[in-house]
Amino acid sequence: MESVKTIMRGVTAQLVITRTYSLPMCMSLRYEPADPYVVRAAFFTDTDEPTEWVLGRDLLADGLRGSAGCGDIRVWSTVDRGDQAVYIVLGSPAGTALLEVPMRDVKAFLEDTEALVPRGTESGHIDWDLELANLFAKG
Secondary structure, three states: OOOOOOOEEEEEEEEEOOOOEEEEEEEEEEOOOOOOOOEEEEEEEEOOOOOOEEHHHHHHHHHHHEEEEEEEEEEEEOOOOOOOEEEEEEEOOOOHHHEEEEEEHHHHHHHHHHOOOOOOOHHOOOHHHHHHHHHHHHH
């Protein structure tokens, strides 16, 4: 029922500062079948610890085909620029970041996750007994 395989992909993203200026940033995408609805995105800056965001896998996939999300996380793609980029906006009380990520990297990563856990089959990969035990332990 559960696979222990983790899918990871390192990506060079651009932190967009202005229309004409951006900074390269290392980004790591991680997918674990035990938590099948999410993708963890870690961003490496000059600090010792990376900053991690939890993104919906469906949100990323929907963002490849158009605009997706609202609130703190929004994703959309662009094919009219020739470079085919995916834009991710991450918002928090501390501020907002706009990231430009090569579409080919996001697409390849999502294809790998869907080969492991096809969309629509995620609930079959969750250990419901463990989830209930964790829920009751916190209550």
